[in-house]
Amino acid sequence: MVNGHLPIIPESSFSEFTLPDIDSIKYVVGKEVFVKSDALSRILVHSHWYFQPLRIVFFLPTRLLDIGYDWVAKNRLFWGKSVDDCAI
Amino acid sequence: MKAYIFPGQGSQFPGMAKDLYTNFPVAKQIIDEADAILGFSLSSVMFEGTDEELKQTKVTQPAIYLHSILIPKLGKDFAPSMVAGHSLGEFSALVSAGGLSWQDGLRLVYQRALAMQKACEIEPxxxxxxxxxxxxxxxxxxxxxxxxxxxxxxxxxxxxxxxxxxxxxxxxxxxxxxxxxxxxxxLPVGGAFHSPFMEPARVELAAAIEATEIVRPICPIFQNVNAKPSQDPAEIKANLISQLTGAVRWTQSVEAMVAVGASEFIECGPGKVLQGLVRKIHAEAVVSSMELV
Missing domain, CATH: 3.30.70.250 (Malonyl-CoA ACP transacylase, ACP-binding)
Structure with missing residues (x-):
C-alpha cells in the first residue's frame, strides 16, 4: 500500500521474476502472483467499505468466477460505447 | 520518434477553443481572421452553439480544423518526425507540417464540408x-x-x-x-462519408485542391487512403482528393508509423478520441495531448 492506495506498476518494471503470460489483471504480493477473479478478490479487501459487500460473490468456485471475469473482460469495451465519440 | 496526430469529425464539443481564444492573443487573432474568411461567425457556434448546431457538417469540419491547427502554434516544442490526420484531420496535419497555409486549409475544409453536405442531400x-x-x-x-x-x-x-x-x-x-x-x-450523420456516395463532393473538391498551392511539408504525412508516408505535393493532393470517396485507413496508418519508429503519439485538437484509438492499435504507444505554453 502507498498512501492508502494500491500502486499500479507497469509489468515491464518487474525484473525480479517473470509474471505469468496471461491476459488478466495481476496482483502481486511478495513473490506470489494472483490473476483474474483471485486477484480481484484480494484487491477488493483493500477497497472502500461500500465495495466490501461485493466480496460475498467470491464464495463461489474460482472456476465459475473466472468465467465471469473473462466474459466481462471481453465485453467491457463495448458497454456504454457512445456514437458521439466515433471518429468519422 | 514523435508522431503528431490530428482528429476528424467526432471530436467536437460545445465551447471548443473558447479557452484558447480567451487566453492566447495569437488564437484570438487567428479565430477572428477565420470568421472573416468564412463570412460568418464560426467562433459563436464553437463557443456558444448547442451540440446539435455543432454537429452540422459545414460547422463541425471547420471548427475541428481551426481548433486543431491552433494547438501546434500555441504548444511547446512542436517537432514532428511525422504527422497524420484522421479524415479532415489530414488538412490540419498538412498545415501544421508547413505544407499548406492555414488560410488556404480553412477554405478547402469549408468547401469540403459544404460539398459533402450537398452530396448527402442528393441521395439518402x-x-x-x-x-x-x-x-x-x-x-x-x-x-x-x-x-x-x-x-x-x-x-x-x-x-x-x-x-x-x-x-x-x-x-x-x-x-x-x-x-x-x-x-x-x-451514426447520427446525414450521409455516407468516405464512400462512392461522395463522388459529387470529390469532383467539386478536386478542382479546389488542384488550384491551391501545396508545398513540401517539413516531415512525412501518413495519408488515410494508402497509410503511406509522403512529402510529395502532387501525391499529397491526389490522396486528399481520393480520401473523400476512399477509406480512412487509420489502423494501418498508425501501424505504419509505428513500423518506422513512432513511439510517442501527440494529439493536436479537441478531445482525445485518437489517443484512445492509438492505444487500441498499439498498446505500447505513449499517447498524450499537446501541452500548451
Missing part, C-alpha cells in the same frame, strides 16, 4: 459503427452485399465504420450481427 445515405468484428470479415460482408455499402473507417481493431445507402447499412448491419459483431451502432 448513412453510416454505422461496427464493434467487435475483424476488419476482413466486415470487408467481406460489405463486398458481398454490393457497391452500395463499403467499409469506410478502419478506426482501430474492433471498430470499423461502414458507409452506404440507408437500406444497405440496415441489411449489412443484420448480417454483421449474425457474423458475431458485438454491436452495430447507426
Amino acid at each position: 445515405s448513412t453510416m454505422a459503427a461496427v464493434l467487435g468484428l475483424p476488419d476482413a470479415t466486415i470487408e467481406e460482408i460489405c463486398n458481398a452485399y454490393g457497391p452500395s455499402v463499403v467499409a469506410a473507417n478502419f478506426n482501430c481493431p474492433g471498430q470499423v465504420v461502414i458507409s452506404g445507402s440507408v437500406e444497405g447499412i440496415e441489411a449489412v448491419g443484420v448480417q454483421l450481427k449474425e457474423a458475431g459483431a458485438k454491436r452495430v451502432l447507426p
Whole structure:
C-alpha cells in the first residue's frame, strides 16, 4: 500500500521474476502472483467499505468466477460505447 | 520518434477553443481572421452553439480544423518526425507540417464540408459503427452485399465504420450481427462519408485542391487512403482528393508509423478520441495531448 492506495506498476518494471503470460489483471504480493477473479478478490479487501459487500460473490468456485471475469473482460469495451465519440 | 496526430469529425464539443481564444492573443487573432474568411461567425457556434448546431457538417469540419491547427502554434516544442490526420484531420496535419497555409486549409475544409453536405442531400445515405468484428470479415460482408455499402473507417481493431445507402447499412448491419459483431451502432450523420456516395463532393473538391498551392511539408504525412508516408505535393493532393470517396485507413496508418519508429503519439485538437484509438492499435504507444505554453 502507498498512501492508502494500491500502486499500479507497469509489468515491464518487474525484473525480479517473470509474471505469468496471461491476459488478466495481476496482483502481486511478495513473490506470489494472483490473476483474474483471485486477484480481484484480494484487491477488493483493500477497497472502500461500500465495495466490501461485493466480496460475498467470491464464495463461489474460482472456476465459475473466472468465467465471469473473462466474459466481462471481453465485453467491457463495448458497454456504454457512445456514437458521439466515433471518429468519422 | 514523435508522431503528431490530428482528429476528424467526432471530436467536437460545445465551447471548443473558447479557452484558447480567451487566453492566447495569437488564437484570438487567428479565430477572428477565420470568421472573416468564412463570412460568418464560426467562433459563436464553437463557443456558444448547442451540440446539435455543432454537429452540422459545414460547422463541425471547420471548427475541428481551426481548433486543431491552433494547438501546434500555441504548444511547446512542436517537432514532428511525422504527422497524420484522421479524415479532415489530414488538412490540419498538412498545415501544421508547413505544407499548406492555414488560410488556404480553412477554405478547402469549408468547401469540403459544404460539398459533402450537398452530396448527402442528393441521395439518402448513412453510416454505422461496427464493434467487435475483424476488419476482413466486415470487408467481406460489405463486398458481398454490393457497391452500395463499403467499409469506410478502419478506426482501430474492433471498430470499423461502414458507409452506404440507408437500406444497405440496415441489411449489412443484420448480417454483421449474425457474423458475431458485438454491436452495430447507426451514426447520427446525414450521409455516407468516405464512400462512392461522395463522388459529387470529390469532383467539386478536386478542382479546389488542384488550384491551391501545396508545398513540401517539413516531415512525412501518413495519408488515410494508402497509410503511406509522403512529402510529395502532387501525391499529397491526389490522396486528399481520393480520401473523400476512399477509406480512412487509420489502423494501418498508425501501424505504419509505428513500423518506422513512432513511439510517442501527440494529439493536436479537441478531445482525445485518437489517443484512445492509438492505444487500441498499439498498446505500447505513449499517447498524450499537446501541452500548451
